[in-house]
Structure formats: structure tokens, C-alpha cells
Amino acid sequence: MKNIRFLFSLLFIAGLFSCSDSFLDVQPTTEDMESDYYSSEEKLQEALVAAYDPLQWCDYSWGQFAGFNFLSDAMSDDIHVGGADYSDIDILHLMADFRATPEKTLSDLWTVLYSGVNRSNIAINKTRELEGLSEDKKQPILAEALVLRAFYYSWLWKLWGNVPYYTINPSSFVEQIAADEVYEKVMEDLDEAIGMNVLAMKGNNRTYGRVTQAMAMMLRTKVVLYQKDESRYTQALTDMKTIIGSGQYDLVNDFADLWEEETEWSEETI
Secondary structure (H helix, E strand, C coil): CHHHHHHHHHHHHHHHHHCCCHHHCCCCCCCCHHHHHCCCHHHHHHHHHHHHHHHHCHHHECCECCCHHHHCCCCCCCCCCCCCCCCCCHHHHHHHCCCCCCCCCCCHHHHHHHHHHHHHHHHHHHHHHCCCCCHHHHHHHHHHHHHHHHHHHHHHHHHHCCEECCCCCCCCCCCEECHHHHHHHHHHHHHHHHHHCCCCCCCCCCCCCCCCHHHHHHHHHHHHHHHCCHHHHHHHHHHHHHHHHCCCCCCCCCHHHHHCHHHCCCCCCC
């Protein structure tokens, strides 16, 4: 009996080694699964929501605290970077003391922002490519995604200056372009999105936190002022007058109320 079992074991093992491994080669059921996936307004909305997601990664990204609300002031006298000592949020302490290095800086923010660029590119390109969906449904999605891409690139431009720029997600390395060129690219996206005039001037309790026409105009104005582009100062002033003239924004009665949770989406919030 033992000999019979041994013989069957040998035959089984021999069978395993003689079998082809072709069963491991699985063919996709479509030629291009990604393009087939983004085939409806619902799926484009999913791509757009994914493009928003990196906005919430900045506060604490992979161990680095990099909140937008104070990041630009980390090297000024306006704020104290916090932490118990230099071992707590050490990168911000180094920045505050002007001792940051290429290796010891807010490098994780680079990954966060380019993740946003990547996702925005997908939403923009898939929306442009999709046929059979009316323009009145495509344009709001496209406008939001363009503003998001401009936002992510504006921070890369502000923090690093010369950066790789691409609108189609690459499969290999992308060369840097000059900071002034990045500025122009950011303005192109904002000009296109604002020019569509399809975004609401202000959100409502269903859409708070999403891009609005006023937010896009504010971003365009901030970028223009940071660049000191005097050729666009008149446009910036017009954008501000448009927001004020809309009647949908105003100053709160008590400045201290801005720091309360109940006024997070007040009449002063853009």
C-alpha cells in the first residue's frame, strides 16, 4: 500500500511540473479598461471627488505637519511653529531657523500636491474625451477640475518655483519648466474655468467645500498678486468687484466670530 501511495505522489508531482503556466496569463476583457470606466457623468463625478481628496492630506501628510493655514508663515515672525522642542515637528523648526535643507524640508507636500495634479488631470482629460454627454453637464465638472489643478500647481510654484509641469500623466520623468512658465499655465487653467461661467458664485449646504466662481476668482487674484503681474491688476480688481457686487458675501459683525465653529461657512467664507 505504501508503494502505491508513493507512486501516486510521484505521478502527481510530475504532473505539476509538466503543466503549462499559461493559466497565469490573464487577458483583459476590454482593450482599454480606464477609458471604458469613465463612461458616464457619475464616473466623471467620481474622478472629480478623487481630485478633491488630496486637499485633506496636507494637514498631516506621512508624518509631516504642513497645514496651508500657516505654512507660508513658517519662516516669518508671524507665528511660532509649535511643538515641544526640536524633536517635535523638526522640519518646521529648521525652516523657522532658516536651516532647512533639500533633504530636510516639507518634502511630503510635493507628493501630496502632485497626487492632486495627477487626479485633476484624469478628471479633466476624461471629461474632455467623453462623447455623448451634453456640454451643460460636462462643463461644471471640467471647470472644477481645472481650478483644482491650478490650485495644486500654484502651491508647487509658490513653494518650489521651477517644477515639472504636465497635463497628461506621464509614464516617465518630466523636465522642469521655469517658474514664470508655471505661472502662465496656472493662469490658463483659471482663465478657462472662470470664463466658462458655469460655477455657482457661492455654495450651499450641499456643496460647501467645493470650488465656486468666487473661489476661482480669489485664487486667480492671489496668484496675480504673488507674481506681481501688473498687466493683470485691472482684472484682479474686476474679480474682487464681481464677488462684492454679487451680494452673496459680506463681513461678519464680530471678527472674533470667525474663529467659532458655527461661522465656518458664514457670509464671509469664500
